[in-house]
Amino acid sequence: MMLKSEIFDKIQFxxxxxxxxxxxxxxIIYFNGNANKVxxxxxxxxxxxxxxxxxxxxxxxxxxxxxxxxxxxxFKEILTFANxxxxxxxxxxxxxDVLIGPQVKACLLSSNNDSLCILMNHMVCDAAGFKTxxxxxxxxxxxxLVNPDYKSDCLLDGDRSIKLINRQFSFGDKxxxxxxxxxxxxxxxxxxxxxxxxxxxxxxxxxxEVKEDRFxxxxxxxxxxxxTINDITLAAFYRVLYQILAKQxxxxxxxxxxxxxxxxxxxxxLTNLTATAISKIHYEPDDTFDDTVRKVSKEMNLKKKNLIxxxxxxxxxxxxxxxxxxxxxxxxxxxxxxxxxxxxNIGILDSKKLCFRGTSIKNAVMFGSMKYRPYFQLALTxxxxxxxxxxxxxxxxxxxxxxxxxxxxxxxxxQFFNVK
Numbered sequence: 001m002m003l004k005s006e007i008f009d010k011i012q013f014x015x016x017x018x019x020x021x022x023x024x025x026x027x028i029i030y031f032n033g034n035a036n037k038v039x040x041x042x043x044x045x046x047x048x049x050x051x052x053x054x055x056x057x058x059x060x061x062x063x064x065x066x067x068x069x070x071x072x073x074x075f076k077e078i079l080t081f082a083n084x085x086x087x088x089x090x091x092x093x094x095x096x097d098v099l100i101g102p103q104v105k106a107c108l109l110s111s112n113n114d115s116l117c118i119l120m121n122h123m124v125c126d127a128a129g130f131k132t133x134x135x136x137x138x139x140x141x142x143x144x145l146v147n148p149d150y151k152s153d154c155l156l157d158g159d160r161s162i163k164l165i166n167r168q169f170s171f172g173d174k175x176x177x178x179x180x181x182x183x184x185x186x187x188x189x190x191x192x193x194x195x196x197x198x199x200x201x202x203x204x205x206x207x208x209e210v211k212e213d214r215f216x217x218x219x220x221x222x223x224x225x226x227x228t229i230n231d232i233t234l235a236a237f238y239r240v241l242y243q244i245l246a247k248q249x250x251x252x253x254x255x256x257x258x259x260x261x262x263x264x265x266x267x268x269x270l271t272n273l274t275a276t277a278i279s280k281i282h283y284e285p286d287d288t289f290d291d292t293v294r295k296v297s298k299e300m301n302l303k304k305k306n307l308i309x310x311x312x313x314x315x316x317x318x319x320x321x322x323x324x325x326x327x328x329x330x331x332x333x334x335x336x337x338x339x340x341x342x343x344x345n346i347g348i349l350d351s352k353k354l355c356f357r358g359t360s361i362k363n364a365v366m367f368g369s370m371k372y373r374p375y376f377q378l379a380l381t382x383x384x385x386x387x388x389x390x391x392x393x394x395x396x397x398x399x400x401x402x403x404x405x406x407x408x409x410x411x412x413x414x415q416f417f418n419v420k
Contacts, residue, residue: 003053003067006160007320008272010065012123013058013098014329020338021369021377022095023122025130026205026392031114032360036145040116041079043141044106048072050136051156051270053124058098064325075102082109088117093203093370093392096121104133113362122369125270127346128257130366132156133270135353142357158268165273165313168261173307174314181311191251192340193376194244196398203370203394208407209363210387210414217417218387225290227297230254230345233380233389234279234300235292236413237343242283243409251280253339256309275309278339289416340374346381354383363388370394 012023048055049072056067082088091107096119103121108114118137120130136156143150166174210218222229238250258273259265267273281295300308319328346366354364367379367390379390389410391403 001052001069003056003069004160005058005065005067006271007162007316008126008274009058009067009123009160010320010325010328011316012121012272013060013065014332015122015369017329018332019372020375021122021371022203022394023098023369024096025120025122025125025127025366025368026092027118027120027130027134027364027366028092029116029118029354029364030362031116031356032362033358034110034112034114035108035116035356035359036141037079037081037108037110039141039144039148040106040108042148043137043144044078044104045072045075046140046144046152047104047133047137048075048078048102050140050152050154051133053157053160053270054103055101056103057101058103058123060099070101072102078102078105080105080107082107085109088115089205091119092117092205094119098123114359122272124272126257126272126274127255127344127366127368128259128274129270129272131349131354135350138354138356142355145357156269160269160271162273162313162317164267164271165258165261166317168263169307169310174310177307177310178314181306191241191245191247192374193241194402195373195376196396196402198396198398201373201394201396201399203392204400205367205370205390205392206400206403206407207365208389208410210389212385214414214417215382215385215387218414221417225293227293228300231293231297231300233345234343235289235296236410237378238281238283238296239287239289239292239413240406240409241341242285244406248283248285249280250283251278251339251341253277253342254279255342255344256312258309258313261307275312276339276342277303277308277312279303289413338375340376342375342377344368344377344379346379349381349383351384365390367392373399 015021016023052069053067055072056069059066059068088109098121103124106118108116218229218232222232241250253276256275256277258275279299281299349364363386364383365388366381370392371377372394381388393399
C-alpha cells in the first residue's frame with residue numbers, strides 16, 4: 001500500500017539533507033516503579049497497524065516521494081532494552097532510519113524506577129501529533145494489561161495534508177498576509193548563538209527543570225498579568241540572549257501549532273501542522289523582567305491578531321504548488337535559509353492521558369529534533385506542574401559548556417519567580 005508524502009513530510013526530510021535538524025522527536029518518561037515489558041512491546045507493535053504510516057518505509061529518490069506500507073511483523077525490535085545509563089543516552093540521540101522503518105521506536109532502561117524513551121520520525125508528525133501517539137500508546141498499554149488478547153479496531157489514517165489549514169482561510173486572507181507580513185520570512189533573522197568550530201562533535205541533550213513551586217508562581221503571574229506562559233518564557237529567553245549577544249534588536253523564531261484555527265481539532269491522523277513566525281523586540285539594558293514580558297506580550301498579541309503562522313503556510317504551499325519536488329530540493333540546496341535561534345513551546349503533557357496503568361510517572365519530557373550547528377532551539381514542556389527546558393545539538397564540549405552557561409543564565413532570570 002502506498003501513502004502520500006505531504007508537504008511537511010518532504011520539508012522535514014530536506015531539513016536533515018541540508019543539516020538543519022535530524023527530524024526525530026523525543027519523549028522520555030521517568031517511572032516510579034517498573035513497566036510491564038511484554039505488554040509495552042505488544043502495545044508498541046500494535047501502533048504500527050493502528051497508524052499505518054508508522055509501519056511504512058519512505059521512498060524519496062523518485063520524482064514524487066511516497067510512503068510504502070510494510071507488514072508490521074517485518075519490523076523487529078521496535079522496543080530495545082538498555083543495560084546501562086550510557087546505552088540509554090546513546091539511544092536518545094540515535095536516529096530513525098526513515099528509508100527502512102519503522103517510523104517509531106523505543107528503549108527501556110530497567111532499574112528500581114524504569115525510564116522509557118520513545119523516538120518518532122518528525123516527518124510523520126509534529127509535537128501535537130506526537131502527543132496524540134503517546135496518549136494512544138498509553139491507552140493500548142493500559143487496555144492490554146487488563147486484557148492481553150485485546151485487538152484494537154482503531155485506525156488513524158485520515159487526511160494529513162496542509163489543506164486542512166489552507167481551507168480555513170479565504171484567498172483574501174492569504175494574499176493580505178503574504179503581502180503585509182513580509183517580516184515573517186525565515187531569512188529575516190541574522191543573530192547567531194555562540195557555537196564552537198571544533199570538529200569532534202557528537203549529539204547531546206541538556207535539560208533544565210523548573211520545580212513545581214516556581215512553575216506555580218509562573219502560572220500565578222501569568223493569570224495576574226494577563227499574559228501567557230509562552231510570553232513569560234520567551235521574555236526570559238530574550239533577556240538571556242541580550243546578556244550573551246549584547247544586542248538590543250533581538251529576534252527568535254517560534255513554532256505555531258496551526259490546529260488553533262481548526263473548528264474540529266480531532267484529526268484522524270498523525271500529521272505536521274506547525275508553522276513558524278518571527279518574534280522581535282527592542283531590548284533596553286535597564287528593562288525589568290516585567291518590561292520584557294510586556295514587550296513580548298504586545299508583540300505576540302499583534303501577531304495573533306494578524307493570523308500568526310499563516311504567512312509560513314502560504315509560502316510553503318506556493319513553493320510546492322509552483323515547483324515539482326526535485327526542483328524544490330535543488331532550490332533549497334542552493335539557498336537554504338532558516339533562523340539560527342528558535343523556541344518551541346510544546347506545552348502540557350496531560351497526566352490523565354499520559355499514564356500507564358499500574359505504574360505512576362514521576363516526570364515526562366518531550367523535545368524536538370537534534371539541531372546541527374549553527375542552529376539553536378530551546379524547547380519546553382510541562383508534566384504535573386514540572387516544566388522542563390531542553391536544548392539538543394550536534395556539537396563538542398565547548399558547545400555543551402555554552403549551553404550549560406545558557407541554562408545558568410536562564411535560571412537566574414526565572415529566580416524572579418522564586419517563592420518568597
